[in-house]
Amino acid sequence: MKKKLFVLACGMLVSSYTLFANAAVPYPRHAADTLKTIRIEQPQSVIFTGKEQIITWSCNFNDTVQIDLYKSELFYATIEYRVPSRKGLNSYAWSVPANFPKGGGYRLVIRSISDVDVNGKSNLLTIKSDSKSKRKFIWIAGGLVLAAGLAFLGIQLAKPKTKALPEPPLPEGQ
Numbered sequence: 586m587k588k589k590l591f592v593l594a595c596g597m598l599v600s601s602y603t604l605f606a607n608a609a610v611p612y613p614r615h616a617a618d619t620l621k622t623i624r625i626e627q628p629q630s631v632i633f634t635g636k637e638q639i640i641t642w643s644c645n646f647n648d649t650v651q652i653d654l655y656k657s658e659l660f661y662a663t664i665e666y667r668v669p670s671r672k673g674l675n676s677y678a679w680s681v682p683a684n685f686p687k688g689g690g691y692r693l694v695i696r697s698i699s700d701v702d703v704n705g706k707s708n709l710l711t712i713k714s715d716s717k718s719k720r721k722f723i724w725i726a727g728g729l730v731l732a733a734g735l736a737f738l739g740i741q742l743a744k745p746k747t748k749a750l751p752e753p754p755l756p757e758g759q
Contacts (some may be wrong), residue, residue, distance in 0.1 A: 621646045623695050623705030626674075630708065632691075633715040635683040640664075641676045642695050642705055649698045652677060657690045667698065687712050 626641040640652060652664040668677050689711040696704035 621648075621697060621700060621703040623650070623670075623697070623703060625693055625695055625705045625707045627708055631711050631713055632681055633713055634681050634685045634687065635715050636681055638679045638681055639676055640679055640693060640695075641674060642670075643674050644670055644705075645672055646697075646703075647671050648700075650675075650695050651698055652679075653694045653696070655692045655694055656688075658692070661691070664693075670697075681712070683714075685712055687714055 621644070623642055623644045626643065629638075632638050642650075644650075648670055649667050650670040651666055652668060654661045654664055664679050665677060668675075689709065691710040691712055693707040693710065694704055
């Protein structure tokens with residue numbers, strides 16, 4: 586009887602050791618290595634049209650990703666379809682079109698091309714027009730008009746000044 590109790594106690598001890606040892610190690614052992622993740626580094630909360638916006642993200646895999654723009658949680662446009670992405674920090678320079686619709690409620694979404702369930706989302710963004718660009722355009726346009734006017738005036742002033750020849754005298758008797 587003592588022998589059976591001893592074997593039973595040893596068995597329980599080994600079972601509890603195995604149970605606690607396995608509880609300390611998550612299953613599967615390298616789950617972090619198998620789960621693909623994308624994390625978008627938050628761009629500025631306001632993006633200006635006519636400017637370049639650097640989009641950065643980090644991921645734990647090598648793949649090609651797609652960068653999309655959502656508005657009010659609905660797909661709006663693809664910014665870039667195929668962007669190479671490597672383990673670690675990645676970036677893409679987006680030239681925001683000058684005529685891009687302004688407003689809030691935009692969100693960047695980066696997703697893996699090979700596994701559409703792997704994606705990362707930014708916080709909400711607002712797109713505004715760059716008033717400095719408009720002023721710059723007005724100054725350039727005004728400068729061009731002024732330069733054209735001055736060039737025309739210069740041409741007019743540089744023309745040789747001629748006087749009309751006097752009428753030839755009439756023959757006598759007429």
